[in-house]
Every structure is written in structure tokens, then in C-alpha cells.
Amino acid sequence: MKMVVVMMIMMVMAMVSEANMIEQTCKETPDFNLCVSLLDSDPRGSSADTSGLALILVDKIKGLATKTLKEINTLYKKRPELKQALDECSRRYNTILKADVPEAIEAISKGVPKFGEDGVIDAGVEAAVCEGDFKGKSPLTSLTKSMQKVSNVARAIVRMLL
Amino acid sequence: MASSDALLPISAREEDPLLSDGSRSDPNAETHGRRRPVKGLLAVSFGLFFIAFYVALIATHDGSRSNDVKIESDGTATTVSRAHLAGVSEKSNDQLWKLSGDRNTVAFSWNNSMLSWQRTAFHFQPEQNWMNDPNGPLFYKGWYHFFYQYNPNAAVWGDIVWGHAVSKDLIHWVHLPLAMVADQWYDANGVWTGSATFLEDGSIVMLYTGSTDKSVQVQNLAYPEDLNDPLLLKWVKFPGNPVLVPPPGILPKDFRDPTTAWKTSAGKWRITIGSKINRTGISLVYDTTDFKTYEKLETLLHKVPNTGMWECVDFYPVSKTLVKGLDTSVNGPDVKHIVKASMDDTRIDHYAIGTYFDSNGTWTPDDPTIDVGISTSLRYDYGKFYASKTFYDQNKGRRILWGWIGESDSESADVQKGWSSLQGIPRTVVLDTKTGKNLVQWPVEEVKSLRLSSKKFDMEVGPGSLVHIDVGSAAQLDIEAEFEIKKESLDKILGDASATEEFSCQKSGGSTVRGALGPFGFSVLAHESLSEQTPVYFYVAKGKDSKLTTFFCADSSRSSFANDVVKPIYGSSVPVLKGEKLTMRILVDHSIVEAFGQGGRTCITSRVYPTKAIYGAAKLFLFNNAIDATITASFKVWQMNSAFIQPYSEEAVRALSRT
Numbered sequence: 034m035k036m037v038v039v040m041m042i043m044m045v046m047a048m049v050s051e052a053n054m055i056e057q058t059c060k061e062t063p064d065f066n067l068c069v070s071l072l073d074s075d076p077r078g079s080s081a082d083t084s085g086l087a088l089i090l091v092d093k094i095k096g097l098a099t100k101t102l103k104e105i106n107t108l109y110k111k112r113p114e115l116k117q118a119l120d121e122c123s124r125r126y127n128t129i130l131k132a133d134v135p136e137a138i139e140a141i142s143k144g145v146p147k148f149g150e151d152g153v154i155d156a157g158v159e160a161a162v163c164e165g166d167f168k169g170k171s172p173l174t175s176l177t178k179s180m181q182k183v184s185n186v187a188r189a190i191v192r193m194l195l
Numbered sequence: 196m197a198s199s200d201a202l203l204p205i206s207a208r209e210e211d212p213l214l215s216d217g218s219r220s221d222p223n224a225e226t227h228g229r230r231r232p233v234k235g236l237l238a239v240s241f242g243l244f245f246i247a248f249y250v251a252l253i254a255t256h257d258g259s260r261s262n263d264v265k266i267e268s269d270g271t272a273t274t275v276s277r278a279h280l281a282g283v284s285e286k287s288n289d290q291l292w293k294l295s296g297d298r299n300t301v302a303f304s305w306n307n308s309m310l311s312w313q314r315t316a317f318h319f320q321p322e323q324n325w326m327n328d329p330n331g332p333l334f335y336k337g338w339y340h341f342f343y344q345y346n347p348n349a350a351v352w353g354d355i356v357w358g359h360a361v362s363k364d365l366i367h368w369v370h371l372p373l374a375m376v377a378d379q380w381y382d383a384n385g386v387w388t389g390s391a392t393f394l395e396d397g398s399i400v401m402l403y404t405g406s407t408d409k410s411v412q413v414q415n416l417a418y419p420e421d422l423n424d425p426l427l428l429k430w431v432k433f434p435g436n437p438v439l440v441p442p443p444g445i446l447p448k449d450f451r452d453p454t455t456a457w458k459t460s461a462g463k464w465r466i467t468i469g470s471k472i473n474r475t476g477i478s479l480v481y482d483t484t485d486f487k488t489y490e491k492l493e494t495l496l497h498k499v500p501n502t503g504m505w506e507c508v509d510f511y512p513v514s515k516t517l518v519k520g521l522d523t524s525v526n527g528p529d530v531k532h533i534v535k536a537s538m539d540d541t542r543i544d545h546y547a548i549g550t551y552f553d554s555n556g557t558w559t560p561d562d563p564t565i566d567v568g569i570s571t572s573l574r575y576d577y578g579k580f581y582a583s584k585t586f587y588d589q590n591k592g593r594r595i596l597w598g599w600i601g602e603s604d605s606e607s608a609d610v611q612k613g614w615s616s617l618q619g620i621p622r623t624v625v626l627d628t629k630t631g632k633n634l635v636q637w638p639v640e641e642v643k644s645l646r647l648s649s650k651k652f653d654m655e656v657g658p659g660s661l662v663h664i665d666v667g668s669a670a671q672l673d674i675e676a677e678f679e680i681k682k683e684s685l686d687k688i689l690g691d692a693s694a695t696e697e698f699s700c701q702k703s704g705g706s707t708v709r710g711a712l713g714p715f716g717f718s719v720l721a722h723e724s725l726s727e728q729t730p731v732y733f734y735v736a737k738g739k740d741s742k743l744t745t746f747f748c749a750d751s752s753r754s755s756f757a758n759d760v761v762k763p764i765y766g767s768s769v770p771v772l773k774g775e776k777l778t779m780r781i782l783v784d785h786s787i788v789e790a791f792g793q794g795g796r797t798c799i800t801s802r803v804y805p806t807k808a809i810y811g812a813a814k815l816f817l818f819n820n821a822i823d824a825t826i827t828a829s830f831k832v833w834q835m836n837s838a839f840i841q842p843y844s845e846e847a848v849r850a851l852s853r854t
Binding site: 117121124125127128131132133135136139140142143144145146147148151152155158159162165166192195 | 384406449542607610
């Protein structure tokens, strides 16, 4: 019986301390709720260290970029008058997918997080510039704002690795 | 004596992210399977879960966060610097929103004309793709060699290997094949930064960091395959690599960038490698006789709390009396030693002057209040400049500094233009024998070989003036200037008790904010409408102590209409001794501006990306924005030729091999 109790205490403590890990980490970011929701919802979040949490966020950036590119593609047909801005956004979001994300993954995994910081910051920059290109009439606002928020959270976590 | 860690299998040192936090490891989730009444077990479980909830509640509402206070290895408690979390990297979304809000009525996108203009004419850069740290610079058999961190596949960091180029004069380069690639398990994940050492017999050893197939940072030995090849095209990796692995107490990803070795008085070779313990930046010391086996010293070369990871540590002697370079092994009463480190947290290179104790391999700074890495400590450069490395040039008896100059634009522009990063113009480094308290850097003499036609000017410039300096093309310039504030203006300010002010380049609003005795200087890469311009200037301020302090600044805040580039104002105070005129030198080379104040006491490198002030539309202005003071300016402006850096070709290499 004693063994079972000890085992259960350990298991519970493990679960509690992991929940704490995500919360402790997210407290150090500019958007606690967003951070927790991104990490809690990911199955890898429950057993990741700081580096792992950073990589999960990079993955979220990747997913969000892919989703935004899909949206840009549908907008070409729906809003042909926005072609120029959509072209620029397409270029910028492709940079996120093809340059920023791979750079961040490699840098974080290999222990030179500053290049990972560059990558995640740039994701936010590209999103901000894309948004600005519509001069206030953006059809992508909620997506670009999400990217900037996720970028800010990701950056805070990557900086913990420095 | 071999490092004991060399005997441990590398896999024992790696961090398995799934198991790195011991308290989470749950090795035995199985129960013993002893039968118990279900009710009792349920009761126990509920009880435990309630306890767990309670614990969780307490823990998350715990006021004093365990992250806040760190106990350093010497027992002192320090609070974790919030700066490392807030981030002082210049690139940020916040900055961008502020910038894109103003001055931006048009959607902006880069075209090929603007982007191709950005490529420099006489700064070292590979033909394409990404570059970062300088590696293993050396002079051998008539050639200066330069190696560098290079990504052969993209215009962002990644897949790092060693690029290679040679030059007779540090200015005219020929690209060579890659020197080292990631072809061994001990550098499979990256052939990272390293340094060269000359042995007594004139042969060369290269120590460099490898990121192993398990992403552990180790140090490896390599040497030229053929010492008779002056181009040192091929390199051999020591079969016994790695020669150093992270020692106990050092994390596997905090161990990189070995220095050039120096001889100890005991006749051994000694190197230092930067690292960190918690938030304390440190430099480890190892002795060796053969570069294959090492003794780790108990002592550290130095450490400074709250500075974070020390990358690219550099350690070298400077003469107290002579304006020349010294071989890395020189020591003696007329010598001081420099410890320099690149701060991972802030991307700033800091150095300090101090005394080296060879008997135990330690070093102490002359002024601990500006110890290496402290935010107020000295910098080689107050702008964009990182991962720098010096080498002793035995050809001309000088110590030369290389620095990596990254981009300040967006990665999509880098991808579009197909390249990223430059090296600064190599600089000589000596101790300032007049102040004794700082280094002095100056572009190597050989850069003058690029000077073409010049024009000389002498003028008096009243307050609030702007003068167009007609030099024709203005994207490749070398400017040397001397300024004097007219005595009457100085006397007036010195006599006015109320005329004190606090000034900093970064915080005082840039070159348009007018003061009594400044700003005045040049505006480079300026459009005739001044809608885009990059002022480089002096600002003289009278402080509360009634003494004048001179500041040297470079303001890129209005350098470009682009809304995806970083446009900081850089600079620092610069020592001006009695009787000295104010002098500045500026090298303009398309998207890089390097400014040297007071003969190189304060240096500022800026990256700028004008969209209009390019090609023939780039102009040069002299300005004086002071409210009352009149200044005299005496200066010369040279057109600078291209260095015609040659792409790699087999024929070129064969031709060079025969010279």
C-alpha cells in the first residue's frame, strides 16, 4: 500500500509540477493566457523543458503562417483589387515558413538561441509589415495580429535560453 | 593529462529534453499490483488529488519566484536581470509598429534596384547567402587568410560550415573553396567558430567548436593538409577529435569559441573558452602541450555575474608604451591584457583592460566598475558589431580586429536579395597610450589603396546650416574631417551657469534636436530633399560639473522610408584631450557606414537601407544644427574604388598558386 501511495504522490507531483512549468514559463512572457493556451493544448507541452516549449511555439508560428498563406490564396480571387499587397504578404509569409522557422528550429535545438530569437522576431516583423501594406483596410488583421502576439511570446521564451 | 571528461561517452552528457527535469521523470508508473479494497484506494486518490490542487494553488501564487534570485557560485545572491527577459535586441515588433506608424503613407516593397544597391563595394562578403562570425584569421606565406561562419544553403543562419578567402592586403580578396564542412559526427550539426595558433616551428593548428550529432558543443583540432600550399586550401581534422568536451558543471550547449593559444612561462600552451554558470559569464582555461590533451585549470580566467553567456572570448596583450601589435604570447611589465567577450544576451562586444597572472591563469580588470559585459563597460563599437576576433599579424607587427556586421533589415529582404551580413573593414587595435584607459581602432592602412580622386574643403559653418558637399557619387566614400567650435561659442556656454544638460546619443532624440554646441557633422547617404539621410556627428554638452563632454553619434532613424528595417541611433561619449581638435573619419560603402571618432577612440558601425538616396541620388551634406555655435570644418573626401572581390574559380586559384 505504501508503495502505491508513494507512486501516486509522485505521479500527482509530476503532473502538478509540469503544469507549474508551463505556468512559470508563461508568466515571463508578455501574454500569459495565450502562452498557456498554446502550450497546454499541445501534447508535447506536458513534458517539455524550456527548449521544448520554445520549439512548440515555433511550430505554432509555422502553423499560423501556413494558415495565413492559405487565406492569402483565397483572397486573390475574392479581393483581386488587393493583389499588390497580397503579393507582398505572400512573400513575407513565405519567408516565415522557409527562412524564419527552419532557422529557429535549428538554432534552438543546437543551443545557439540568439539565432532562434532572430527568427521568431522576424516572424512578427513580416506579419506587421504585411498588415501595414493594406493601409488600414486589411482582410488579414486577426491573423497578422495573432502572429505578432505568438512571436512576442515565442521570443520571450527563447530569451530564457540565452 | 587528458581531461577526464574526454573519457566519458558523449551520450552521457547530452540533455535529453524529455528527461532533463528530474522531478518530472516518472520511471515507474506501474503499481506493484497488490490487491486492495477499491473504496480505500479511491479515498486515498481523492485525498492525494486534493493535496495536489492545494500545492498547485500555493505554488502558483507564491510571491517570491524562484527564478528571481540566483545564488551565484561565490555564495552571493543576485537578482536575475530583467533585461535579459525584456530583451534589448534592437529588432522588435514594438519598434516596428512605432516606425511604420509615422512617415509611411505608402505600402512599401523592395525592388531589385534598391536591393542590389545594398551590396558593398569594398567590404568582405561572400558571393551569396549568410555569413556570421570571423574564424581563424591569420597571415601565412604572403597571404592573409580569412575564414568565416557560412550557410551554403540560405540567407539566414543554419547548416554552418567554414568559408575561406585569401588576400595580399586585407582588402582585395579571392574566394576559395569551403575549408571545413560538417562531415564528422563531432561537427555534424555545425562547424562553428574557432581560432588559429602558430606553433614554434611555424606550423598552424586550428581549434574550433563542433556541434556534435547529438548537439553537444565540443572543441576539435584541425590543421592544414599541406603546409607547402600557401593558399591552405585543404584542412585535416584530427582523428582523435573531439579534444575537449564540456567539463562537469558546464552545460553541453554552453561551451564554444576557443581562442588562439598563448605560451605560459611554464612553456605550455594555454587557451580560454567562454561559457556561463547560471547567469554568470565565465571564461574557462585549459593548458596543453600538443593541442590534443588538455588540463583544465581550477581557476577561471575571469567571470562577471549577470552578464549571461560569453561567446567569442578573445584574450591578448597590448603594449602600454608602443603603438604596435604584440604576439599573443607576449607578457611583461610594459604590457596590459585585454579580455573581450561577445554577450549573447545583448549582442554587444565588450572588453576591459587589466592584468594577467600567468601563474594561475587569472586576469583582473583595472576598473571593476566597467568589468567585461557590464552594460557601461567599453565596447569596440557602439553600433552593429559582434563576434569579433583579433589576430596578430606578424607580417606588419600589428594586431588586427575583424567584426561580424549583421543586417538590420527583414529576413524577407535578405532572402530576396540573396545574401546577409558583412565583415567590418579590418582595424588595427592598440592601447590608447594617451588615456591608458581604452583601445584605439583604425581601419587598416591598406584601405587607402582604394582611394581615387579627392576634394579638400575648409569652411566655417554657422548655427543652423546645411551645406551640400559636391563630390559626385556619394555611396563609396572615405571622409577625414577636423572640427573646431569657435572659441566665442565655447566661452559663452562655459560662462553660462544654467546651460547644463544631460545627453545621450540614444535618448536625446537624434540629429534634429538642437543644442548649444551641437550636433554638427556629416549627413551621408542623403537624398537632396533630406527625406532620407544618415547623420554622423559630434554633440558637445556641458554637464552639471561644468565640464564639457563630447559625444559621437550615428543616427539612422531617418535613413530610409522602409518600414521593415531597424533604425537606431548609436553612439557614446568620446574622450577628447586638452588641445585636441574634434576629428572623425567615415567610410561609406552602400549599406554600411563606419564612423571613427577622435582617431578611433569611439567607433560606430551602422547598417542603412535607403530607398531613394541610392545610386546617383545619394548625396553628402555637412551640417551644423547647434543653436548658437559656429564651427570650422576642415576635411577631405575621397571616392573609393571597389575592391573587386573575386568569386571562386579554379583558374583563379591555379593562377594564384603560381604567384
